[in-house]
Amino acid sequence: MENQWKWKEQAVIIKQDKIATNIYSIWFQTESIAKAAQPGQFLSIYCKEGSRLLPRPISICEVEKEQNRLRVVYRIVGEGTKEFSSYKSGDRLDIMGPLGNGYRLKEHKKAYLIGGGIGIPPLLELAKRLQGEKEIILGYRNGKELFLIEELKQYGTVSISTEDGSAGIKGNVLDVIQGKHFEAEQIYACGPTPMLRAVQSYAKEKGIPAQISLEEKMACGIGACLACVCQSKEVDEHSHVHNKRICKDGPVFDAEEVEL
């Protein structure tokens, strides 16, 4: 993945839909980005409103390589994402990508794909490309915020949890996993830090290799500003301290590689 090309281009919105409370889906027509995109990589999406300087890092949800199209699913969390949600088919947005390393697709018979909240979208393209049996465990805040379930069901067995029990099992993704008797050889996860911390300790306890995708506030998205670091066990290549850059060395890390 190192030294691969990145592009900044004006992408055309093919379609935007609201798919749950505060959750939106955009399909982009790109020139080059979709062709190079891997599951687990992300885009920097730029606002048009000039006072919002920094691109928003948003993970790639789905890719149609042949048509050079890709999809992002995002949550409105502030003014920038609110702005994105106002755009319609035919509008253009500046995007840069594909950024970051993405998941390394391993060969295995059985894998867990674990997603929490707005960490769920990157699992879709991953599920499409992974061979073998997949148990897909999704954690949501509540029953009003369910999304991508039907799409993910095409690629594996889906179980869900909600914090308030309004859909699926009441609790979190780990509560779902505890009830499973599934001999996974690999875990792929993306979600909020507390969830990833729980996945990390579960993986360690069971001796299952896990790849986890992290997030942090970013400025440049390309490894220069050093805003989005996480603590790493090994000395990092860039600064020779213990700070890996989520945008460039990640966002996907081996669970044992980082301290959350």
Next chain:
Amino acid sequence: MNTKVNIAGVELKNPVMTASGTFGSGAEYCDFVDLNRLGAVVTKGVANVPWPGNPTPRIAETYGGMLNAIGLQNPGIDVFRKRDIPFLKQYDTKIIVNVCGKTTEDYCEVVECLAEEEIDLMEINISCPNVKEGGIAFGQDAKAVEAITKELKKRAKQPIIMKLSPNVTSIADMAKAAEAGGADALSLINTLTGMKIDIEKRTFALANKTGGLSGPAIKPVAVRMVYEAANAVKIPMIGMGGIQTAKDAIEFILAGATAVSVGTANFFCPTATLEVIEGIEQYMKKHGVNEIGELVGCVK
């Protein structure tokens, strides 16, 4: 048309460089920018030993700007010499190494290490608002500015640029102090200390509580300070603070800057430096300016 400028005896092909900390040592920008086209690359600050920097979140966006409290994370001078200087030497651009430290001795150690290296200039960061020791502590007192400049001049083989803080009462006094200490040039401004509060979580947006404000929002402050400093001293000035277009850069040049640095704009427009270079050329053509030097400080 001549866009060459001279900083302390070093000739730059054009006046556009990168602001320290916004461009790494250039490697991350190679997909977007031909480094050969830049007047100079100013590297991210380097200390005598590796620094881990501050906890996250380290940045927050603000209206027309951003706050950062990276805390000068850097690999230390040994790795920097082995990796970053050889990397930059492949390009036909000037190399300006930004130096940071916690104590006068730290700064001296880095400056001495760099004496053997084929770099063109050193920029001394006495103005970082995000580290507890060193940094800005040297940059907010005129006597301290003069004293550290003198110490470094005794040891430096290359000309030194002192990078000044805007978080002072009189920028002219700081500029004079650096000049009195023997500085060959000045860089200004570093970031303005700021704060952002998340009203939903009722916490600070940055783990460090405060951070340095940069981006277009600070440009008028920076232009004013460059103007005041340029009128207080004779040494050349490198102007920076919110430059994203050639128009911004030309304002700084007219206010008295010999050269300019593009900083935060690199984060949201990776090709910003090239756009500024091209825009300056277009401005010169449009206005019949043959020598860029004619513009420097011509607004009095």
